[in-house]
Amino acid sequence: MLDDxxxxxxxxxxxxxxxxxxxxxxxxxxxxxxxxxxxxxxxxxExxxxxxxVxxxxxxxxxxxxxxxxVxxxxxxxxxxxxxxxxxxxxxxVxxxxxxxxxxxxxxxxxxxxxxxxxxxVxxxxxxxxxxVxxxxxxxxxxxxxxxxxxxxxxxxIGPTGSNxxxVxxxxxxxxxxxxxxxxxxxxxxxxxxxxxxxxxxxxxxxxxxxxxxxxxxIKVGFGLKYTIGGTVYxxxxxxxxSNLLTLAGAPMGGDVTALYWCPAHHVRQLVVxxxxxxxxxxxTTLLKTDxxxxxxxxxxxxxxxRIRHIVVTDDTGANQPIVNxxxxxxxxxxxxxxxxxxxxxxxxxxxxxxxxxxxxxNNDEAVEVITDASGSNDDAVDLTVSMTFVLE
Numbered sequence: 001m002l003d004d005x006x007x008x009x010x011x012x013x014x015x016x017x018x019x020x021x022x023x024x025x026x027x028x029x030x031x032x033x034x035x036x037x038x039x040x041x042x043x044x045x046e047x048x049x050x051x052x053x054v055x056x057x058x059x060x061x062x063x064x065x066x067x068x069x070x071v072x073x074x075x076x077x078x079x080x081x082x083x084x085x086x087x088x089x090x091x092x093x094v095x096x097x098x099x100x101x102x103x104x105x106x107x108x109x110x111x112x113x114x115x116x117x118x119x120x121x122v123x124x125x126x127x128x129x130x131x132x133v134x135x136x137x138x139x140x141x142x143x144x145x146x147x148x149x150x151x152x153x154x155x156x157x158i159g160p161t162g163s164n165x166x167x168v169x170x171x172x173x174x175x176x177x178x179x180x181x182x183x184x185x186x187x188x189x190x191x192x193x194x195x196x197x198x199x200x201x202x203x204x205x206x207x208x209x210x211x212x213x214x215x216x217x218x219i220k221v222g223f224g225l226k227y228t229i230g231g232t233v234y235x236x237x238x239x240x241x242x243s244n245l246l247t248l249a250g251a252p253m254g255g256d257v258t259a260l261y262w263c264p265a266h267h268v269r270q271l272v273v274x275x276x277x278x279x280x281x282x283x284x285t286t287l288l289k290t291d292x293x294x295x296x297x298x299x300x301x302x303x304x305x306x307r308i309r310h311i312v313v314t315d316d317t318g319a320n321q322p323i324v325n326x327x328x329x330x331x332x333x334x335x336x337x338x339x340x341x342x343x344x345x346x347x348x349x350x351x352x353x354x355x356x357x358x359x360x361x362x363n364n365d366e367a368v369e370v371i372t373d374a375s376g377s378n379d380d381a382v383d384l385t386v387s388m389t390f391v392l393e
Contacts, residue, residue, distance in 0.1 A: 310348070
């Protein structure tokens with residue numbers, strides 16, 4: 001195949017292309033970093049136009065804030081004091097008569113001579129006041145010696161005291177009342193009864209109560225008693241007390257005592273009556289009225305007959321003695337001998353707990369009477385005295 005290359009004069013045609021072959025890879029050339037080119041700063045672009053100002057819409061009004069706390073200012077100052085009244089008129093001044101005053105014309109001042117001896121001071125009678133003549137002022141001369149001090153004239157009379165000025169009272173300032181202080185606590189309510197807790201609930205007997213502490217310093221013989229049994233309040237009187245045992249007369253203690261109170265003796269009343277001569281010659285339910293010609297109505301508040309005692313001067317001459325009881329408002333109180341009472345004796349005979357609690361209370365204006373039967377052998381016992389003990393409620 002002929003090469004299509006153009007013909008060059010003096011040069012033969014180009015031979016055919018030899019087979020392609022890849023020579024071996026040459027060694028890597030050295031890396032050569034050229035110098036850094038100069039920094040170039042581009043020209044500053046033109047300033048853009050100012051952006052339009054856009055005002056957003058006004059926000060809505062927020063909610064009204066809560067009302068502030070009311071603050072009371074301090075109390076105003078006290079008003080001014082009223083004007084003082086005018087001063088009283090001054091008393092008239094009384095001046096005694098002035099001695100003659102004579103001043104001659106002032107001459108030229110001469111030289112100061114020696115001081116002469118002091119002449120005697122003679123005070124003549126006060127003459128009429130001379131005319132005051134003031135000469136023309138002379139030149140000031142040398143100071144002469146100090147003359148002797150003349151005697152002091154008499155003090156003039158004190159003028160009358162001026163009248164008192166009128167008293168002017170300013171208006172009264174406003175009255176101020178401070179706040180009322182807090183009410184103090186209510187004091188404890190007064191009660192004649194004092195509670196006692198130092199005892200055993202179960203009575204030792206119907207008339208005795210075991211004490212768990214020595215209360216002989218506070219509870220005395222003759223003091224009134226109030227005790228609760230089964231929810232009912234009963235009354236009695238102290239007849240004996242030791243460090244561990246209290247003995248009473250009155251309502252019988254037939255169950256556990258759940259509360260015990262005592263009162264001083266001035267809350268206890270004693271009523272004493274007598275029936276002179278023979279009193280039991282016949283049964284009688286109104287012995288005071290028929291034999292003693294005596295009527296008794298209770299004039300105090302509610303009370304309880306807790307003890308009946310009696311004695312005679314002379315017993316019945318036989319073996320059996322008459323029986324005596326007391327009634328309140330017509331009902332017998334003593335329960336001994338089937339509600340008849342106790343037999344009399346020449347010594348005091350007393351009930352203990354033989355008291356009918358259905359009949360022992362007495363109210364204002366209820367009657368008290370003495371009862372007797374005809375159980376004496378000879379009915380000749382004489383001179384009966386009955387003592388009754390009441391405890392006020």
